[in-house]
C-alpha cells in the first residue's frame with residue numbers, strides 16, 4: 001500500500017451512531033447517507049458497520065452508487081436522493097432502489113418499468129419546502145399520492161423534505177426551518193384526512209437532528225454527524241452554550257503519509273513551482289508523496305501545518321499534483337519514513353488538524369474535504 005493512505009476508524013463510526021441514537025426516540029428509523037462513496041470514506045465498509053448497529057436504510061445520490069452497494073451484497077433498503085434519468089429506471093427497478101418522486105409523468109414511467117420487471121417499487125414523495133432543489137409544492141401532494149396509489153407496481157412508502165438552514169441559529173433561518181417543518185405536518189394531515197397513511201415521514205439531516213426535535217418524525221437522515229463532524233461549528237457552540245444534548249463526535253477519517261526524503265537547503269533557496277517560498281535561513285526540507293490530485297488542495301500551499309511526531313510543521317511552497325514539501329527547521333530529529341498526519345481523529349484540545357481545520361482554511365465545509373480525498377488514496381479500514 002502507498003505511504004499516502006486514508007485510515008478509516010470504524011470504531012469511531014460505531015461511536016458516532018450510538019451518540020446520535022441518544023438524541024432520537026427509540027424506534028426512530030435511521031437512514032445512513034453514503035452518497036459520494038460514503039463522503040469519501042468508502043461506502044461499502046461503512047454501510048456494513050452501520051447496518052450491524054441497527055440502521056434501517058442507506059442512501060445514495062446515483063443509480064450507479066446504488067448498484068455498487070447491491071453488488072457488494074447489501075440487501076437493505078437503499079434510497080436514491082438525486083434524480084435518475086429515464087434510461088436509468090430499468091436498473092433502478094432491477095436493483096430495488098427507493099427513489100424520491102414528485103412528478104406525475106415520472107411515477108407513470110417508473111410504474112411501467114416496474115411492471116415490465118414484475119416488481120413493486122417503494123417510493124417516497126419529495127416535497128420542496130424551501131430548498132428549491134427537487135420536490136413538489138405541499139399543495140400538490142394529495143393528487144400525486146392518489147396517482148401513486150392508483151398505479152399497480154408502486155408502493156407509496158414515505159414522504160420527505162430537505163431543510164436548507166437547519167444548521168443555522170439566525171432568527172430568520174430558524175423561522176424558515178419551522179415553516180418548512182410545518183409544511184410536512186400539513187402534508188401528512190391532508191393525506192391522513194384522505195385515508196392515505198405513510199410508513200415513513202422524514203426531513204432531518206444532521207442540522208435537523210441536532211436543532212429540531214419536531215423534525216425527527218419516523219426517520220432521520222444525518223450524514224456528516226456519522227462521519228464525525230457538525231454540519232456547522234456554530235451549532236456545536238450553540239448547543240454547548242445552551243446546555244442541550246451535544247453528541248460527542250469522533251472523526252472517522254484520518255489522512256496520513258510519510259516522509260520520503262529530507263535534504264538541507266540554504267538560506268534564500270526557493271521551493272517548488274513559481275518559487276513562491278524562499279528559506280529565511282538554512283533549513284531541512286522534507287518531501288511527502290501527497291498532492292492536490294490526492295485531495296490536498298493547492299490553496300493550502302504555504303498555509304497548512306501538518307503533524308509529525310507530535311509537532312506541527314508548515315507545508316512550504318506550492319503543493320504539486322503528487323508531492324509537496326515541509327520545512328522541518330534548522331535542526332530536526334524527523335527521519336525518513338516518519339509518519340505525517342494531514343488530518344486525523346483528534347479532539348479539540350489535542351494537537352493536530354481535523355477535516356474541520358482544513359475546511360476553515362479553505363473556507364469550505366468538512367464534507368468537501370473528505371469527499372476530495374481522491375480514489376487513488378487507498379482506504380485502510382481499522
Ligand SMILES: *Cc1c(COP(=O)(O)O)cnc(C)c1O
Nearest residue numbers: 033081162205206221222223224
Ligand atoms: C446529503 C443529504 C443528507 C445528509 O446531509 P448531512 O448534512 O450530511 O446530514 C440528508 N438528506 C438529503 C436529501 C441529502 O441529500
